[in-house]
Amino acid sequence: MLDEEHPKLPQSANDHNVYTLGSVQGHNVVVAGLPTTGNCSAATVVAQMRNTFPRLRFGLLVGIGGGVPTKTDAGPIRLGHIVVSKPVGQHSGGVQYDHGKAEAGEFVRTGFLAPPPTVLLNAASALQVHRRRVLEDPLIVHLNRINVSKRGLRAYKRPSSDQDQLYEPDYIHLDKEKSCKKCGCEASKRVNREVEDSDDESACEEDDDWLVVHRGTIASGETVMRDGLQRDALALKDKILCFEMEAAGALNDFPCLVVRGISDYSDSHKNDRWHGYAAAVAATYARELFSHMPVEQVKQCKIAEAVIRKMVETSRQAAEHTIDSRVRNWLRPADASINYVTASGLCHPGTGAWFLKSPVYKKFLQAPHGRLWLRGIPGSGKTVLASTIIKELRCADEEPESAIVYFFFAFSDDSKQRLEHLLRSLIFQLSGLHKSGRAYLTSHLKKYNDGGEQPPTESLVNLFDQMICDFRSVTIVLDALDESNGTQSILKWITSRNRCKFLLTGRPERDIEEALTQWLPSNCAVTLENEPVDDDIKAYVHHKLETEKNLSRWKSLHNLISDTLVEKAGGMFRWVYCQLEELSGCLDKPAVRLMLRTLPLDLNHTYDRILQNIPRSRVPNAIKLLQFLAFSKRPLSLRELVDAIATDPDSSIPFDVEDRLTPPDAIIGYCSSLVRLTGQTVKYKQHVSASASAFPYASGVRPAPKSDAGSELDLEAGSDAGSETEYGHEPQLELAHFSVKEYLLLHRNETPYQESFQIPVANAMITSTCLAYLWTLQNTHLTNLMDATYGTGRSEIRTEFPLTDFATRHWLDHARVAGENQEKLFFWTSRIFVDKPFMMFWLEVCYPAREWGLMYDKDTAPALYYASLGGLDRSVRLLLDKGADINAGSGIGRSALQIAAHEGHVELVEVLIKRGADVNARNQCLRGPNSGSHITALTAVSNNGHVRTVQGLLEHGSDINAGPRTLHEMTFFSGTALRAASANGHLDIVQFLLDHDADVNSDRCASALHAALAGTHKEVSLLLLERGADICAHDDDYGTALDAAVYGGDLAIVKLLLERGAHNTRWGLQGAVEAAVSANRLDLLETLLLHYSERDRKNGVLNDALRDIRPDTDKRIIRILLEKGADILHFKNGLVVQACSRGSVAILESLLDFGAKFDRDSDPLTCSLSKRPTRDRQASSNQGREAKP
Missing domain, CATH: 1.10.8 (Helicase, Ruva Protein; domain 3)
Incomplete structure (x- = not known):
């Protein structure tokens, strides 16, 4: 590949490289080969090369690599193709996939490699453009320089295309010494690439006249990638195109561009057949690259040694900044500081001083785990007092490693009402108060598909409990408990956190008082008396x-x-x-x-007077404003409400921009004492990913810890969690006080306007306003519809017409609540479903990536689907009367019956069945794990608990044992109707299904028994066992039946299974013991170990459990595991790291008591503890955090 070869030069005796010197396109080139594969070898060669040639500018790392069978802009990656490193997203073009460290129990990769120099990236781009313009591929010209007819060069000849064979990722090549043919690899396990690529018009044709080049991320590691499943997992996570073994060694010390010819697919079916040709095509690319690098430009490049360290550090910092942003975007904590600042601003100087001087508050401050409950009537200033207390706590806090965090529950903000919201905010606050906080969050993000999934509430609880171990004291101030949603779960969480100090405020509501009575010490419940x-x-x-x-x-x-x-x-x-x-x-x-x-006597009479005093001309808009603020599905911005007020659904032209109120904040004048403009901003979605799904996801499978959120229609719920979104921010208008919302919603007003605040009436008004607004946009303001709804035009719509986002995403929510009994509402709902351009406009603005127009050429399925999704019976009947195909798919995978069943619209399901809906139609929505959990309508209604509908479906021929047929379907769907009902504890439905011959063991990989056990549904579990459920079956989600029961946590059920021999399987106690330790359940562990056997010892059950303990694990659990024979020598180092990093003296004590010995120079705490007699160790433990390393 050289134009000219130069004579060799003298080199140092310490330089063992063999160099070939020459020139290509006027550039002097040094070529060095690697003696062996691997990063260490590459690093050695580069280091010696830099010493011998100190004026080197940069390098090309040219060779072979294992490809990832994915698609790029150049088409699918195949053998013989070329992959070139290129910075993508947070990566520099190269990642070190097997280099990292353990943080908070997770492996965190730290291999951030230096990006290629700009001159090489520019050259690669120029080469790409040049090849598109020429008729003859210059790479082929260079490749033909190799005369493969010569004996010594025959290895570089291209193998035939039939030797390019890709197997399914989970299909293992048994003997790596033999070829696939000799090993007997099944042809049926090969991936049919022709079918896969048939619809890809961008793919380059596979011929001898053109080489295919892909650019993107290349992964480097010390180990050979021979696992198709691991390959795909890593590739999906970091968008990797190729795996190799040298780049990390070179890129850590030298600015390089990596060029790899693809010789295999990084799986167990590796062979050497393509090695020569892959190396040759990589070399041809490297040669042509020099043609696009002007010599003078290269001379101006800085010498590699001077810049490489800065490049690596810059890359690392950029990656870490990206990670921090991703963590916050993933956690999405509510900003409690807004409420704190607002309340502080309302505080008059000296307010609350009486409380700060009170004995009960001083007692709270002095108690290690103080608890205080401040209760008061509505409007008594509890929130302002809470802000005063927070300020005082922060000013007085001088103790190192203490944390003061807070949260304000808010009726007006849906992101500040549930336990999940509380935990997200507190976790985020804690993360900024200790150096380990970022590591905790990063580890947690990676645990959940690198931020692609949201953690369940229980996982957030565990994360919080881990994080508070880093502090000597944690004080939590929680305001307005009475404004929370799911108060019981919040109270349960509060009363079980014994390490924290709590100061709570709220109204003295009965459920709160009862929950706190046993938890609070005497005289720690303070009523805000009138006098102070x-x-x-x-x-x-x-x-x-x-x-x-x-x-x-x-x-x-x-x-x-x-x-x-x-x-x-x-x-x-x-x-x-x-x-x-x-x-x-x-x-x-x-x-x-x-x-x-x-x-007026009280607040209710005050609000009556305020409404009655509104000038008559302002009443309609004032009532409408209050309807939106009291009933809307999310907070509304000032500009959104201005457009809502300017929209008249009864007008022939409902919305005119000239009717907008100016200035916008004048809207407060309609009812100034009842509303307020806050410093908080509304966050609304500007863009929906192309992979977004229109289906709300309702889990009926594994009863993961449930949030307190009620089931509500959410058109965004199926959106790809990992997709990129943009947000806009607008000032927010809200009801002035929680008592105002209660006044309106609980019908306490005695004015002529009371009916306007009935739930159906208010929601009908909101729905009509939204649809009238959208209809006007389509027919009046947006003449060039299709152009306006794509690209920047879509964003411009939301900017120019701010109510668009709320209207498109939530009109169906409000229609569902309102029903269609009101004629004004039915006028608008029927209009959007029957008027195809109107329907298409809504879908294009809401889901711009979907080609809805194609569906309208076939049928009206989208309209019928969305009418069924919202449970709008009258619209469904209207569409069916107009000829809609009741069994047509929506284009997204579900029929009208399936979505109605999924959403629990019992009466509508019956209507659809009577009108001829196919009760056995299968869900075809296979677009993501959350695409929809139910394979048929029967599984959906069984999950939701509607016995009458289950009966109706079976009477009309629904397959009672329908479930996933393939492993692929099992990825997306929950299982049979019996499993769905069992998972949710619907005993009546389980009984009904079994009485109608449901197979209790029909789905061994997704067992109904396991789902019931994990959900702690004892009666259902007993019924399934009585009907012959296989106690020895293994479930893909839960493992053994015993594992599932321990996961559920009911000791009685666990004992019952043990009595029936659930441990007498080949898995024994494996999994169950780990689950008990993970749950910190001493009672469960003791019960399980009564049945500990030799089989369990061989399976390493105790060792696995010991390895997974946490710093807050009960010390007695650790002792039991060690006493039973857990291998302390094998796992002690990992435990010591956990103990020292979190300050857990208890773990160290347990290990030391059982004879563990540690390097006395490795850590001051372990050193001091190991030197003391056993009787003295308790004193160290009692000192608490004073012994923390």
Whole structure:
């Protein structure tokens, strides 16, 4: 490949490389081969080369590699193709896939390789463009320089295409010394690439006249990649195109471009047949690359030695910054600081001082695990007091390694209401207070498909418990417990966190009081009494009277106003605020005196008066504004609400931009005392990934820890969790106080407008407004529809018409709640389903990646599908009457019956069955693990618990044992109807299915018994066992029946299974013991070990369990494992690392007591503990964190 070969030069005796010198296209080139494969060999060669040739600018690492059978812009990767490194995303073009460290129990890769120099990247791009423009491939010209007719060069001849064979990733080549033919590899296990690539018009043709080049990430490691499954997993994670074994060694010390000819598919079917040709094509690419690098430009490049370290560090920092951003975007913590800052801003100087001086608060501060419950009536200033306490705690906190974190539950913000939201926020706050925080979060992200999946609530609980081990003390302030959703799960979590100090605020609601009674020490429940609160109210009123322009003019009445308001406030700051707002509108002193004589008794009567005092001309818009704020599915921005108010569904042209309110914040004037503009911003989605799914996912399989979220329609729920999204931010308008929402929703108002706040009426108004707004956009404002909904035009729509995002994503949510009994609503819902351009406009704006137009050429399935998704019976009947094909697929995989069953629309399912829907139609939605968990309508209704519908489906011929037929389907679907019902504890349905001949063992890989055991559904489990469920079956999700029972955590069920011999399988106690240790359940472990056998010893059951213990694992559990014979010598080092890194003295003590010996120089804590007598170790433990390394 050289134009000219130069004579050899003298080299150092320490340089053992063999060099070939020459020139290519005017560039002087040094060629060195590697004596062996591997990063170490490459690093050695590069180091010696740099010493001998100190003026080297950069390098090309040319050779062979194992390809990943994926597709790029150049088509599918095949043998004989070329892969060239190129920076992609966070990667520099090269990743070291087997280099990393253990952080928080996870392997975190630290191999960030230097990116190729710019001159090489530019040359590669220029070469790519040049090849597209020429008729003859220059790479083929160079390849023909090799005369393969010569005996010595025959190894570089291209093998025939029939020798390019790709096998399924899980199909193993048994004897690596033999070829696939001699080894007897089955032809049926080969991947049919012709079928796979038939629809890929961009793929380059496989011929002898053109070489295919792919550019992207190349992975380097010390071990040969011979595993198809591992190959695919790593490739999917980091978008890897090729695996090799030298780049990491070179790139760590030298700026290089990696060029690899593909000689195999990185699986167990490796062979040497393609090695020569793959090396030759890589060399031809390297030669041609020099043609696109001007000599003068290369001379201007900095010498490699001077820049490589900076390049590596820059790459590493960029990657770490990207990881931090990914972690935050994945965790999505609610910003509690907004509530804190808002509440602090409302705090008058001196407010709450009485509480900070109180004995009960001082006692709370002094207690190691203090608990305090502040309860008060609505509007008594609890949130403002909470902000004062937080500020005081932070100012007084001088203790090292202590944490003060907080959370404000908020009725107006859906992201601040559930246990999951609380945990995400607290975890994020903790991560910034300790150096190990980032490692915890990064490890957790990788655990969940590198951020592609969201962790269940239980996983967040465990993460929080691990993180607080790094602190001597953790104080948590939680405000407005009464505004939470799923209060019982939050209270259960609070009362089981014994290591934390808690200060809670909220209303004295019965369920909260009952849950906290046993948990709180005596005299730690404080009611905000009127007397001290009245002092704060008096100071607040005096401040407002002196500073507010409209109030300061009545100086002669200030004492009267103050005395009257304080006397009648009853400890309610909120009530006082509303009265001051009304007083500020008085025009003269008589009006002030009249209002003071007729003050409303409480907040409800206050709100009645506010509504009744709204000018008649403003009433319609004021009521509509309150409907949106009280009932909308998400918070709304100022600009969104302006457009909502400007939309009139009864008008022939519902929306006109000229009708917008200006300025936008004037909207507060409609009912200023009932709404407020906050510093918080609405976050709304600007873009939906092409892989987004229209199906909300409802899990009916494994009862993972459930969040407190109610089941609601969410058109985004199936979106690819790992897809990139953009967000917009807008100022948010919300109801001024929780009591306002209660007033509106609980029908406490006694005004003529009460009916407007009935749930169906308000949701019908929101739905009609949304659809009228969208219809106007389609017919009036967007004349060039199809062009406007793609690319930047879609973003422009949302910018110019801000209500678009809410309207497209949530009108169906509100229609579902409202029903179609109101004619005004049915007018608009039927209009969008029947009017195809209108329907297509909605789908294009909401899901722009879908080619909905193609579906309309065939049938009206999308309309029928979405009407069924929303449970809109009248629209479904209308579409069927107009000829919609009831069994047509939606184009996304489901029929109308399937989605109606999935969503639990019982009456609609019955309608569809009677109208001829195919009850055995199978779900074809195979686009991701969350694409939909139910294979047929029967499994869906069994999961949801509708006995009557199950009966109706069976009467119409539904296959009772339908389930996944293939391993591929098992990836996406839950199993049979029996399993779905068992997983959710629907005893009546399980009984019904069994009575109608459901096969209790029909799906061994997804067992109904295992699902019931894991869900702790004892009665269902007993029924299945009585009906012959196989206790020895192995489930893909849970393992053995015993594993599933331990996962469920019911001791009685575990004992029952042991009595029936569930441990007498080839797996024994393996898995079950680990699950008990992981759950920190001493009782379960002791029960299991009563049946410990020789088989379990051989299986290493105890060793596996000991390896998985955590710093917070019960010390007695560790002792039992060691006493039973766990191999301490084998696992002690890993345990010591855990113990020292988290300060867990208990683990070290247990190991030392059982004779473990450690290097006394390795760690001060282990050294000091190992030197002490056993009786002295408890003293060290009692010192707590003072002994922390």
